[in-house]
Amino acid sequence: MSTPLPFSIVIVEDDPWYGQLLQYHLSLNPDYQVTLYTSGQELLHNLHTLPDVVTIDFGLPDMEGRELLRRVRERQPELPIIVISAQSKITTAVELLRMGASDYLVKDEYTKDLLWNAVLKIRETSRLRQQVQQLQTQLQEKYDFNRLLKGNSPAIQRTFHLMERAAQTPVNVSVTGETGTGKELVAKAVHLKSERSKKPFVAVNMAAIPTELLESELFGHEKGAFTGAIGRKIGKFEEANGGTLFLDEIGELSLPMQAKLLRVLQERELQRVGGNERIKLNVRLITATHKNLAEEVKKQAFREDLYYRVIGLPIELPPLRERGSDILFLAKHFLEEFCQEQGRPVPALAEETQVRLLAHSYPGNVRELKTIMELAAALCNGQEILPRDLLFTPATSGADLGLLSEQRTLREYSRHIIRHHLDKYDHNVPLVARKLDIGKSTIYKMVQDGEL
Numbered sequence: 001m002s003t004p005l006p007f008s009i010v011i012v013e014d015d016p017w018y019g020q021l022l023q024y025h026l027s028l029n030p031d032y033q034v035t036l037y038t039s040g041q042e043l044l045h046n047l048h049t050l051p052d053v054v055t056i057d058f059g060l061p062d063m064e065g066r067e068l069l070r071r072v073r074e075r076q077p078e079l080p081i082i083v084i085s086a087q088s089k090i091t092t093a094v095e096l097l098r099m100g101a102s103d104y105l106v107k108d109e110y111t112k113d114l115l116w117n118a119v120l121k122i123r124e125t126s127r128l129r130q131q132v133q134q135l136q137t138q139l140q141e142k143y144d145f146n147r148l149l150k151g152n153s154p155a156i157q158r159t160f161h162l163m164e165r166a167a168q169t170p171v172n173v174s175v176t177g178e179t180g181t182g183k184e185l186v187a188k189a190v191h192l193k194s195e196r197s198k199k200p201f202v203a204v205n206m207a208a209i210p211t212e213l214l215e216s217e218l219f220g221h222e223k224g225a226f227t228g229a230i231g232r233k234i235g236k237f238e239e240a241n242g243g244t245l246f247l248d249e250i251g252e253l254s255l256p257m258q259a260k261l262l263r264v265l266q267e268r269e270l271q272r273v274g275g276n277e278r279i280k281l282n283v284r285l286i287t288a289t290h291k292n293l294a295e296e297v298k299k300q301a302f303r304e305d306l307y308y309r310v311i312g313l314p315i316e317l318p319p320l321r322e323r324g325s326d327i328l329f330l331a332k333h334f335l336e337e338f339c340q341e342q343g344r345p346v347p348a349l350a351e352e353t354q355v356r357l358l359a360h361s362y363p364g365n366v367r368e369l370k371t372i373m374e375l376a377a378a379l380c381n382g383q384e385i386l387p388r389d390l391l392f393t394p395a396t397s398g399a400d401l402g403l404l405s406e407q408r409t410l411r412e413y414s415r416h417i418i419r420h421h422l423d424k425y426d427h428n429v430p431l432v433a434r435k436l437d438i439g440k441s442t443i444y445k446m447v448q449d450g451e452l
């Protein structure tokens with residue numbers, strides 16, 4: 001642990017006797033390092049030493065207190081300055097405090113004690129400010145996109161880049177991607193990185209709410225608005241006011257609900273069901289869908305005008321099977337996360353297990369991989385995860401069974417997978433090597449040996 005630096009105080013006082021008195025008094029605290037200057041110029045020359053607090057005598061011979069305060073403020077706007085003056089005129093004190101002095105003390109028999117307290121107060125404030133800064137940095141780091149969303153594939157890096165831009169602008173954002181690709185995580189991360197981060201983030205899944213309840217869920221209702229409305233209900237839009245509203249599965253909205261949503265977005269205000277009051281809205285909208293909304297517009301299942309309102313900055317999340325190196329990267333991440341939570345050692349991934357993981361098609365995407373890895377960690381022998389510990393969902397493993405039902409060797413599986421990828425990616429060896437997280441030379445060697 002590093003030793004904390006002493007708290008450095010500079011006293012500017014042309015009367016040597018009085019200056020030494022204050023210096024002696026403050027030096028009684030061993031944490032303080034007190035320096036005495038006798039002129040304003042001396043202080044200005046030494047400002048680069050970055051003291052923690054400065055006291056200045058208002059009546060210095062070389063520079064008036066006001067002028068010195070102004071010049072120090074110009075160079076170090078955050079530096080706390082205590083003015084000590086022989087005159088007790090309230091107007092001067094007020095003027096100096098307005099100019100940014102932290103405190104104004106009159107020279108009398110209590111000065112040294114008042115100064116002691118004033119310095120204590122400043123030290124406490126600066127300690128708290130530092131703490132707040134540290135916490136803010138920690139919070140910021142916590143919500144750095146790549147801390148929340150794991151992945152190192154070029155595809156996810158492109159997503160991070162778009163998310164960064166989305167966080168910096170107030171426009172609506174639309175996230176598309178198959179189920180379990182991390183759409184909600186993207187929405188939350190953009191909110192937490194945006195200037196609305198301290199306001200609410202409210203998520204609603206359109207597909208999970210019965211159509212007849214959706215309007216009141218989104219916009220709220222007044223007491224007695226319909227049978228069963230026993231009290232006033234605040235809707236999700238109002239809950240999210242000032243912050244971000246995440247509308248998941250927006251492609252599932254019925255056409256009448258689309259019309260109502262469009263009106264609220266256009267007017268930036270809403271009326272609760274059964275109410276007259278118009279409530280102003282300041283909400284950033286992030287929408288998500290696994291559907292191709294443009295296609296839905298063509299099919300007239302989604303309103304074109306609403307489409308242009310919500311599309312904003314589009315972020316597309318690729319399916320896991322197209323994220324190459326992310327499969328093993330995420331598998332290891334979820335394994336480590338789970339084992340750390342459970343307080344158990346992290347088992348290794350057998351080579352055959354890695355091949356098996358790469359061969360799977362993940363219709364449930366990242367969510368599915370997470371579940372598979374957590375189950376595998378629980379089922380394995382504690383040291384190594386073997387293929388038998390991987391339980392793929394019945395609905396999805398069928399596609400892979402054809403490959404696995406034959407009594408193939410691991411080398412044959414690898415050949416099969418590499419050949420499949422070479423076909424898929426136009427025999428681009430560097431690309432395939434990257435996708436499968438294997439060396440290019442492994443592929444070239446297999447080609448040379450006539451195995452591919």
Ligand SMILES: Nc1ncnc2c1ncn2[C@@H]1O[C@H](COP(=O)(O)OP(=O)(O)OP(=O)(O)O)[C@@H](O)[C@H]1O
Nearest residue numbers: 148149150151178179180181182183184185366367
């Ligand atoms: N890149 C990632 N890094 C870490 N965890 C991830 C990542 N992507 C998704 N997850 C995890 O996968 C699960 C599914 O993510 P999320 O709910 O955001 O997906 P979704 O696309 O919104 O799913 P759905 O379409 O089914 O609503 C969550 O547990 C989430 O934490």
